[in-house]
Amino acid sequence: MAVVLLPSLLATEAGGQQRFELEADTVAEALRSLPIANLIFDEHGDLRRLVNVYVDGVDVRDAGGLDAPLTGNETVRLVGAVAGG
């Protein structure tokens, strides 16, 4: 089971649930199964530009991208980029 952790705004949108335990073969599959998938991906399926994804603390862009396989023990953390005011 991979664990996905959401920041507070996304957890609110997910009905208050901040931690998800998921069976998924890839990072993308795990993220697309979340109830807040349409907030982190745009309508064409692209990850929004300011959404950062870390797998066991490593930016997924530097670790195989969203298609990187999950073995089942990873912690995937979603972090919104510092933006706004």
Added chain:
Amino acid sequence: MVRILVGTRKGLFIFVAGDERRDWTLEGPHLVGWEIFHAVLDPRDGSIHAATNNPVYGATVHSSTDLGVSWTRAEELGLPEESGLTLEKTWHVEPGREGENGRLWLGGAPGVLFRSDDGGANWEAVEGLVNHETRDRWHPGAGGMCCHSIQLDPLSPEQMYVGISAAGVFRSEDGGESWTPANQGTAADFLPDPFPPVGQCVHKVLVHPQQPERLWQQNHCGVYRSDDRGERWERLEGNGLPSGFGFPLALDPRDPDTAFVVPEVGAENRVTPDGRLGVYRTRDAGASWELASNGLPEPAWVAVMREGFSFDRLDPFGVYLGTQSGSVFVSADGGESWSEAASQLPPILSVEAVAWP
């Protein structure tokens, strides 16, 4: 009861008072973390719908059927892959007509309109605007190419209008299937051809609810009135109006000759003129304008966004405005006098007032 839905850069604030419209009580803030570009209470069923945006998580719509206690988010909302467009912002939610149960309209950027027939859960892009033959002549301004005005003719069920910044006004006579530019007589002083068919920077459009062939428009380049459903527009500057530049617009729901604007100095100095928060009112269809700011602050250098002005349908009717500096002002007597209902809010993006129990 009267409710003011105040959309801010930091959530939705709802103020409630009796029909005398004094002593406002705050409910909220709701939707914390979201920028509320516009929120409206649907007079058909009391549901609230908000055009919500977040710099990280994008543009969506939130809806509540319990006056803000709980919220759901749109499930399907986006532009077709083949359009090559991506939804950038949601700007305005307009409830459908009485009897059109579940129907809502949503305006957004880049210059797009959506329709929902299930109360805001699923939205379908209106292809007649997405693929409009003039789209290559629309050019975004500072606020993006936002579809901010959606007006339904109350008497003709197939007739409706949209206003899109830097694109213009468009009219549909077939319920939103096809759209015709309705910009004749409105200026685009910033273009080589100052009177093009499209490309005008419309800031707000309203249809008069009792005389729907009459439209009012606040534009980047002037204030306008049309008496023939947008076929031709007449510019209404001068005669007491200190500037033609501004964003918001409000009407008297019973008198088609009365309208309110809040001018700004100009495009390069977007504050209210003469060091005061100046609401200007015409009672003669735009032939003359008078200051209607009794009780509004002076000195003041204020800005009111395009959605920051509203009116109710009570008698006497109320007028409401919210400032970028976080104050809400209410006139319960049709603009004769004003009082501050709230202050120190986050920057206000929208105000909607409605009587609802």
